[in-house]
Amino acid sequence: MKKIILVILAIVLIITTGIYIIIPSSLQITSQVVIDASDVIASKFLIRENGWDKWWPGTKLNDNRFSFNKLQFDIDKITNSAVNLSFQQNGLKFGSSITYMSSADGMVRVTWYAQTKSSNNPVQRIADYMEARHIEEQNTRILLHLKSFLENIKNAYGYNIYISKVKDPVLLTSTTTFNSYPDMQHIYKIILGLREQAKTQGALETNFPMLNVNVNDEKQFETSLAIPINKVINTTGNSFINQMVPGGNLLVADVNGGPNTIKDAFAQVKVFMKDHRLISPAMPFESLITDRLAEPDTSKWKTKIYYPIF
Known part of the structure; x- marks a missing residue:
């Protein structure tokens, strides 16, 4: 009986250790798209205050808050090269940034990087990891909508x-x-x-x-x-x-x-x-x-x- 208990404890320990090794305490998610547009056009809609109104696929709640599929995103800061946002879902609080960079072939690469701390509880850590992957999919969908918007000539240039x-x-x-x-x-x-x-x-x-x-x-x-x-x-x-x-x-x-x-x-x-x-x-x-x-x-x-x- 003791051997069985020891085996079970060993298995639990191995699984728990594996969870901590595979799923780090800092969860990072990255979404990225390459858009057939210039960095000038990307900046026009990313780092200008009224730009988000035109392409955002969800709902604008106020000047700095937007929602998409029950996720709420707060624009904390806009610089010349990035937009810093924060959002939370099921207890996970994310800090994130959207950056853009032109490429040699005249296209622009837009990257959305987000990070949060996962739980110390192994079961909750798995749940946090799954939630992070879901949010990554949502962020990718948002960027794909931006790509579709900017690759439409009339949207990008107004005519x-x-x-x-x-x-x-x-x-x-x-x-x-x-x-x-x-x-x-x-x-x-x-x-x-x-x-x-x-x-x-x-x-x-x-x-x-x-x-x-x-x-x-x-x-x-x-x-x-x-x-x-x-x-x-x-x-x-x-x-x-x-x-x-x-x-x-x-x-x-x-x-x-x-x-x-x-x-x-x-x-x-x-x-x-x-x-x-x-x-x-x-x-x-x-x-x-x-x-x-x-x-x-x-x-x-x-x-x-x-x-x-x-």
């Missing part, structure tokens, strides 16, 4: 940005300099003149008018306007034919809104170009889909931004 081809290579163009940003009356007066010039020579307008406004060194507004036409014609006055390469690449952004929205879209397209190592050999332009003279409500304006690229 639908894509590559198209030059379909209207012949542009009847006019350039005028103004002392201030030209109003719609001046813009559409020039467009009307280009249309009349094309019509007199039997040329057809093939797409919407195009606009580029650039501020020169003298703080003047150099305004280029063009209409795509179906053939080369003789020009008069300050108009000229500008020809693009047929089938050349254009980076396009769809924009709904007025001047401030269009300005922001231009900025985001530039970020996109930098992130994807694209170079523009020529000036960008706006395609005026909405007749801005006829539609005074700028929120209803529809515009396409075009950047020639290679």
Whole structure:
């Protein structure tokens, strides 16, 4: 009988010792994803206070507290390279951090590291270990949602940005300099003149008018306007034919809104170009889909931004 008891005690001791060896007192969990996005985009949504509102898959409880599948996460501190969070589940209190790092191939690696102390009780230590593994799965799901969000171009940059081809290579163009940003009356007066010039020579307008406004060194507004036409014609006055390469690449952004929205879209397209190592050999332009003279409500304006690229 004593031998049986001793054997049982020995087995219990071996199992208990094994638990302490296999499951350390400090439980660490790591979740990681590689995202096809730049570190600039990752920082935009990770370390900015209003960024989490846009991608978090669960519920925002207040400015610094978020929940996901019954887990509550508190943002304790945000730095230039990391977000420190704390959370607890079934008596386990975790300290954690989310960091990001760009890779050589233009992607970004996001890592969520968390740590907690497990119980000294061997049975509870097993339960703590299982709970930690479950939380690790939850954290991975959250990061996978972030990956899906950031790899959507419109989510990442705020606009639908894509590559198209030059379909209207012949542009009847006019350039005028103004002392201030030209109003719609001046813009559409020039467009009307280009249309009349094309019509007199039997040329057809093939797409919407195009606009580029650039501020020169003298703080003047150099305004280029063009209409795509179906053939080369003789020009008069300050108009000229500008020809693009047929089938050349254009980076396009769809924009709904007025001047401030269009300005922001231009900025985001530039970020996109930098992130994807694209170079523009020529000036960008706006395609005026909405007749801005006829539609005074700028929120209803529809515009396409075009950047020639290679």
